Amino acid sequence: MKRTRYMMVKYLLIAIFSLSVFVVEAEEMTISPFTRGTLAEIKNQYQGKPFILVFWSESCGYCMKELALFGRIQGQYPGIELVTVATDPFLEEETVNQVLERSQLNLKQTWVFADQFPERLYSDINKRWRGELPMTHFYDSTHNELRHMGIVEEDKLRLWLDSQAIL
Secondary structure (H helix, E strand, O other), rough: HHHHHHHHHHHHHHHHHHHHHHHHHHHHHHEEOOOOOHHHHHHOEEEHHHHHEEOOOOOOOHHHHHHHHHHHHHHOOOOOOEEEEOOOOOOOOHHHHHHHHHOOOOOEEEEEEEEOOOHHHHHHHHHOOOOOOOOOEEEOOOOOEEEEEEEOOHHHHHHHHHHHOOO
């Protein structure tokens, strides 16, 4: 009887621990809707800090290569503040998680366009942008912006990170 009770308690504790690990992992990254004004919110959130803003799409092969590059770099520059935005309106959460997991990105938050007319969001980000991808914005600590269209070259990315003293 004592052994049975011991085994039940043991299995219960294992189940609780396993569930708590799952819950912690699920809470690590949130997927938020990107709407008009979100870019201003993001800039405010990173006030005084350099960050990189990456726009991508599920159907963009070049975007997948760039996300993989950021995944590799992130391990070497753990202080990097990386913000990703999927430009596919209302992209499924499961798809976002799969893409970011495949890219080995470790993010606390990511964004997905939440407007059936993405053109409205393009103009909120940059009046001249028409949705070309990949599109990456580099913001230094004073939020001077450097825009890059196309895949970012690894050596140039490292130079920028080093110039921002991001380790």
